[in-house]
Amino acid sequence: MSPSIADSTGPLLAAYYDDYLALCAGTVFEWRTGEMPRPTITGMRQVGVGKRMRYGLQDDGSLLAWSDNPAAPQVLIDRVRQFHAGLTGLLVIRYDASLWHVETRRLPVIGESGFETPRRLADNVATASVGDGANYYVTRDGALRVHGNASRGQYGDGRLERTDFYVVTANDVRQVVAHTGHALHLKRDGSIWGTGGNIYGPLAKHGYGDKAARWGKLLDNATAIATGASHSLALRSDGSLWIWGRNEGLTPKQVIDHGVLEAAAGTDHSVALADENLWFWRTGEQPRRLAACPGPRDPGISRKQ
Numbered sequence: 001m002s003p004s005i006a007d008s009t010g011p012l013l014a015a016y017y018d019d020y021l022a023l024c025a026g027t028v029f030e031w032r033t034g035e036m037p038r039p040t041i042t043g044m045r046q047v048g049v050g051k052r053m054r055y056g057l058q059d060d061g062s063l064l065a066w067s068d069n070p071a072a073p074q075v076l077i078d079r080v081r082q083f084h085a086g087l088t089g090l091l092v093i094r095y096d097a098s099l100w101h102v103e104t105r106r107l108p109v110i111g112e113s114g115f116e117t118p119r120r121l122a123d124n125v126a127t128a129s130v131g132d133g134a135n136y137y138v139t140r141d142g143a144l145r146v147h148g149n150a151s152r153g154q155y156g157d158g159r160l161e162r163t164d165f166y167v168v169t170a171n172d173v174r175q176v177v178a179h180t181g182h183a184l185h186l187k188r189d190g191s192i193w194g195t196g197g198n199i200y201g202p203l204a205k206h207g208y209g210d211k212a213a214r215w216g217k218l219l220d221n222a223t224a225i226a227t228g229a230s231h232s233l234a235l236r237s238d239g240s241l242w243i244w245g246r247n248e249g250l251t252p253k254q255v256i257d258h259g260v261l262e263a264a265a266g267t268d269h270s271v272a273l274a275d276e277n278l279w280f281w282r283t284g285e286q287p288r289r290l291a292a293c294p295g296p297r298d299p300g301i302s303r304k305q
Contacts, residue, residue, distance in 0.1 A: 008264035009224035009235050011046035011057075011082065013271055015264040017229060020271055021047040021054060022278055024293035028056055028070070029278075033269055037278065037291050040070040048085030050130070053104065055085050063092060063102075065115070076102055077118050086130025086178075089115065091137060099125040099137055122166070131178030136185075137166070144170040144185055152181035153213035156195035160213060170215055177227045179265075181211075184218070184227050192219040192234060200230035200246035208250055218244075219252050228265030231283050235260055241272055247284030256287055261295065 008014050014021040018033040028044050029037035041064075046057035056064045056073070063080045064073035077092055077100065084091045089104040103116040121137070122145075128137035134148030134155070145166040146155050153160065157169040170193065175186040182196030182203055193215040194203035201208060206216035219242065222234040231245025234252065241256040241263050256274060263272040272279045273293055280290040 008262060009226045009233065010262040012273055013262045013264040014047045014049045014055075014085070015226075015228065015266040015269075015271065016049040016051065016086070017267045018269075019049045019054075020264070020266060020269075020280075021049050022271065022273065022293055023047045023056075024278075025295070028054075029291070029293070030054065030070075033266065041066070041073065046082060048083055048090070050085040050089065050104070051087050053085070055083065055090065057083060061095065063090075074115075076115060082127070084128045084130050086135075087132045088130060088135070091121075091128040091130055091135060092118065093125050093128065096123075097125055097140065098123050099128060101135075127175055129176045129178045129183070131183060132180045134178060134183065136176045136178055136183060138173045138176055138185075142172045142174070142188060143168050144173040144176055146183070149181070152197035153207070153211045154178070154181060154183055154196045156183070156193075156213075156215040158213050175225055177225055179227050180229050182227065184225050184232060185215070186222055186225050190221045190223065191217055192222050192225055194218050194232075201248070201250050202227050202230055202232045202245045204232075204244050204252060205250045224262075226263055226265045228270070229267045231265055231268070231270070233263045233265050233270060235263065239274075241274075243270065243283070245283065247282075 012023040022029045028041045031037040044056040048055040063076045066073040079094045090102040092100040099122040100118045102118045124140045126140045147166040150162045173185045184194045195215045197211045198207045204218045224235040226233040234242045239258045241260040242252045243255045244252040259274040261273045278290040278293045279287040281287040
């Protein structure tokens with residue numbers, strides 16, 4: 001089961017609009033579009049990023065959060081196996097497969113954020129995703145559940161009005177990712193399906209120009225997926241990376257032909273970890289080497305986790 005982090009295919013990369021994180025040999029590197037990555041905090045096994053906040057999962061299972069000062073992170077919750085960050089906070093899966101929502105709240109100081117007390121949502125959960133308005137999780141039997149905004153077709157079952165609770169909208173699901181009014185899921189057979197808003201093409205041709213209210217197939221033979229504000233990415237078993245959406249076209253095309261371990265999508269940029277290097281590029285352009293990035297210290301920590 002692939003532990004996606006919002007806009008990424010796995011635990012070593014994260015993106016949220018123009019903010020990016022990479023985990024290189026246990027050290028977190030942060031940067032924004034137009035900057036170079038800078039090391040900030042060590043001892044992590046997973047990274048994530050949301051609005052104004054950055055997150056890291058320590059080797060001991062403690063989930064940390066920080067904004068401008070990584071030297072003084074806040075401990076949010078313990079016994080964490082994986083987490084998924086986004087606009088409204090985090091969906092956290094603990095060692096016992098229970099799912100918890102750690103919601104952000106605004107503090108009186110302008111620009112600062114705090115967190116509500118973690119709230120248990122479900123059990124037997126395998127993976128999840130936090131979108132900009134709708135949240136998703138997948139249980140161990142492959143059932144995909146969604147709750148939140150529905151006006152852009154985010155549920156994928158035809159409804160355009162939100163429910164008061166999580167509802168099942170797909171089955172045989174391995175991974176789910178969500179962003180600005182759209183979502184993708186990867187089935188166990190390797191097929192990618194999408195629903196929601198598709199003005200710029202993150203759902204390929206499915207509902208292009210407006211929205212798709214039901215899940216539709218986008219691509220086959222994938223092993224992991226990511227999606228950004230207006231484009232999407234897919235990994236295949238041969239290590240190749242495929243892209244589609246704004247500035248790329250509606251037909252998925254290969255952008256890196258081998259060696260890709262993970263990838264993440266932001267506003268109009270993508271980042272990939274391949275051959276122990278970070279590759280960073282704007283949609284419609286070719287990947288360029290940004291910095292060296294040694295692989296995980298534990299070979300078991302990868303997109304195959």
